[in-house]
Structures are given as structure tokens and as C-alpha cells.
Amino acid sequence: MIRASGAFVALTLDTLRAVPRRPFHWREFLQQAWFIVSVSALPTALVSIPFGAVLALQAGNLIRQFGAQSFTGATAVLGIVREASPVVTALMISGAAGSAICADLGARKIREEIDALEVLGIDPLHRLVVPRVAACAVVAPLLNGLVTTVGLIASYLFNVIAQGGSPGSYLQSFNALAELSDLWISAVKALVFGATAGMIACFKGLSAAGGPKGVGDAVNQTVVFAAMVLFAENFLISAAVW
Secondary structure, three states: OHHHHHHHHHHHHHHHHHOOOOOOOHHHHHHHHHHHHHHHHHHHHHHHHHHHHHHHHHHHHHHHHOOOHHHHHHHHHHHHHHHHHHHHHHHHHHHHHHHHHHHHHHHHHHOOHHHHHHHOOOOHHHHHHHHHHHHHHHHHHHHHHHHHHHHHHHHHHHHHHHOOOOHHHHHHHHHHHOOHHHHHHHHHHHHHHHHHHHHHHHHHHHOOOOOHHHHHHHHHHHHHHHHHHHHHHHHHHHHHHO
């Protein structure tokens, strides 16, 4: 575990050093970004709908016991904008796109394509890892905005239609607590989470060994480790900011 952690940190530092190098592979970046959007956008939106509804249900039931049902909109700010959106986005990227990135790089690794690039004098980090990590980091804030929008709409409709809440009270409490900084911080968290998920996927893919079974194990480890690291990062950032 310690050796793997050290190797991951070393790979991350090498990737950061490779980012400013030219030329930047824009075609690879755009292909990866479009792939991430195509496999993550719809599942992310579909997950956001029940998530926002469940949050409105639980918050509404709890707040109603204290006679403060009008503050349901404020709980949407705390639950969806600040915490749920970036975490859901990162989990979907690591689960859908990250697993595919890991499988792609793992297959290249066991076919010795990575070694062939090094023999040709091509840095695999600059050619393969940097565009993928950059794509995850750029797409994550966009998906975070999608999660926020869909989740808030679902929370609003569920509170107003299913629970009989007041639209005016919901919007008033939402506006009272919501700040533009919440959206910025949420977007920054999503960017960090997306880059982390992409980095873990690339690390596990390049570390794959043992044939097809090793690639499958690497994909499984990517999803598990990404979830663990993302929740730890979310706690640290939330504790530092709010």
C-alpha cells in the first residue's frame, strides 16, 4: 500500500510536469472529453433526479417536525449545491469514464504499446495521461452544473407537488442562503475530484499486469480507490472552506 501510494504520487508529479510541455495533444483531449460526456451525462442526470427528490423528502419530513417547512429550499443549497453535486459528478466520472480509461490504458500496457512508445522516444504520460486527466478535470465542472440544475429542479418539484410546500417559501429560503461563492466552490471541488478520478484511472491502467485478468482487477480497484479518495478529499475541502 505504501509503495503504491508513493508510485501514485510520483506519477502525479510527473504528469504535472508534463502538462506545460508542447505540443498539447488537443485531438486526444477533445476525443476523451467527448467520450466522458457521452458516457456520463445521461447517467449523471438520471441519478440527480431521485437524489434531489430523496433530499427534499427527508429534509421536508425533518423540518416539518419543527414547524419550519419553509426552509426546505435552504437545505437544498446545503445538500445539493455544496456537497452532493461534486461528489455525484466525481463518482459517475470514476465509475463510467474512469473505468473505461483504466481498461484502455491497461490493454495498451499488457500489449506492450506503452513500452513501444517509450522505445520510439514518445513520453506516454504526455501523450496519453495528460489529455485524459485534463479531459476529466474540464468535463467534471460541466457535469457538476448539470447535477446541480437537475437536482434542484427535482427537489423543488417534489417539495411543491408531492409535499404541498409553498413555491414562494422554497425560493425565498433558497435565495436567503444561496451565494455565488457556493457555485464557484462546488465547481472547483468538481474540478479537483475529476482530475483525481482521472489520475487514479490512469495510474491503475498503467500499473496493470497479468493479462486480461489483471486489467479487470485494475478496473475494479480504480472504482473502489477513487471513491475512497474522493470522499476523503470532499471532507478536507468542506472542512477548510465551510
